[in-house]
Amino acid sequence: MDDASILNELRSLVLSKTCIQSVTPADCKKIAVEISQTLHRTLSETTIKRIFGFAHSQHNFSKFTLAALAEYVDMHPGHTVYDGWQDIDSKASFITTNTINGIKSRSELPFKMTISRDFAASDLQQFQQSECSFTAFISPPAYGRSILMSHLAEQIRNQQLAGYHNTTLLFITARDLFEKTEQTIVFEERVKTLLGIHPNESLIQYADLNYEQSGKSLTIFIDGFCELELKSRFREQLIESIFGFVHDLGDRKSIRMVMSMRSHTWKRYAKVISQSTLLTQKWFCGTHYNPDTYANVPCLDDQEIENIFLGIEDAQPLNKALRQEFRFPLNISLYHQILEEKSYLSEPPEITAAELTAQYVRNKIYRSNYYTEKIHFLRKIIHLTNFGKKGPCAPKEMLITDLSAFRNAYLELLSDGILSEDICESCASAKQTVCFSHAKVFDYFLQIELLISNEKGLTSPIDK
Incomplete structure (x- = not known):
């Protein structure tokens, strides 16, 4: 039966059930209220008017609308x-x-050398069994969250995770939700566009109906918020829109959200979550969440390190000193790059550890765009910290002149996770600070600046 025939039959059945012989525009409100009370789903008065031809319809009626009407009149399953x-x-x-x-x-x-992480699979299974509707894998930069999410996605698709055998998985990046032509980002609208859902549909109601009929839920993975560092205004709009969507989900189980986010980004919204009873109740924080560091992705353990190194050719036997370095996934990839370039490392562990940091700086700074401006920024921050005496952070207001002149370089430093912006909680008034994300990168540039300053006899901050 085609849509026109179905629609005609639905009209007839609706009128029969509501005991209306000749429908008028005034009856449409009564029908809309009756359907909403019966199904606990909303069909507007305008939609009912469109159904009966009392309002202009520019589009075909959505599957949700037709299905709701069919459910209301108990249309035969055939x-x-x-x-x-x-x-x-x-x-x-x-x-x-x-x-x-x-x-x-x-x-x-x-x-192929990366591994899935057992804690993440366990957390995701606990999340699915809980009453929560959203969770996030949170860590400082370079903890391998994207790789972690990819392994989880493949486990779901291969039906290797309990509780996820009957779900539709949508794995997207924050950039997929960003449209250059749009001035604002509305999460639900962008997801509907990606999935080809009618603009007049409600994504939540659409998923609810499918969940009721088939028991199949929608699981949405979102990665890559760091890619929107260059578009911070849109990133903030997007995250706020996501939390608004989660709030609208309420107690529903038809849609679940899994995000990946840097700690300093999550920190900005942790207070928003804590101030909402619903968001607090619906957030699954993970078994490893530390509220002091705003992170729930732990470092690699000994067994995970061993498993990764089994796939690396020519890897040296792991000693205790290097094992500590390799608890951070980034250092393993740097080690593999060095092995490929040098084929063998004969240096003692201390030298190898220093070479890992040097390789990171080469990759992310010296071999990148705007490297001259980036080095200027990093040197300036070192001086503003009084050569480390004030910690690894500097007041952002002290960098305003440089930010306006070298904006692209600064944004890339943020996007690549070399620097991060934070709020100084110990200050009398909330002030933004700019910090080195990695202690060893801070030490690297601190040592260089100390050498330069000692050679030149400088003690005051640079002003160039």
Whole structure:
């Protein structure tokens, strides 16, 4: 039966159930209220008027609308009016594949050498069994969150995670939700566009109906918020829109959200969550969450390090000193790069550890765009910290002149995780600070600046 025939039959059945012989525009409100009270889902008076031809309709009626009407009149199951989820599942699978492939291609350590992390799989399973509707994997930069999310996504698709055998997985990046032509970002609207859902649909109601009929939920993975450091205003809009969407989900189980975020970004919104009873109740913080560091992704343990090194050719036997360095996933990828360039490392562990930091600086700064401006920024911050006596952070207001002159360089330092912006909680008034994200990178530039200053006899901050 085509849509026109189905619609005609639905009109007839609705009038029969509501005991209306000749429908008028005034009856549409009564019908809308009756449907909403019966189904606990909203069909507007305007929608009902469009159904009966009392209001202009520019689009075909959505599957959600037709399915709601069919449910209200108890239409025989043989009438198929809701068959759109298969298309959504197909689109979500296509997008997810592209996202995973993108992460694999950008992985600094060949993806086949990376491993899935047991704590993450366990957390995700506990999250699925809980009453929570959103969670996030949170850590400082370079902890391997994107790789972690990719492994989880593949485990879900391969039905290796309990509780996820009947879910549609949509794995996207924050950039997928960003449109250059849009002045604002509305999370729900962008997801509907990606999945091909009618603009007049409610994503939540659409997912609810599918969940009621099939028991199949929608799980949304979102990675890559750091890529929007260059568009900080849009990133903030997006995250606020996501939390608004989570708030609208309420107690529903049809949609669950899994995000990946840097600690300093999450810190900005932790207070927003704590001030909302609903968001606090619906957030699964993870078994390793530390409220002092705003992180729940632990360092690699000994077994995980061993498993990774089994896949690295020519790797030296692990000693205690280097094992501590390799608890951070970034250092393993740097070590692999050094092995490929030098084929063998004969230096003692202390020298190898220093070479890891030097390799990171080469990759992220000296071999990048705007490297001259970036070095200027980093030197300036070292001086503003009084050569480390004030810690690794400097007041952002002291960098305003440089920010306006070298904005692109600064934004890349933020995006690459070399610097991060924070709020000084110990200050009398909340002031923004700019900090080195990695202690060893701070020490690296501090030592260089101390050598330069001693040679030149400088003790005052640079002003160039």
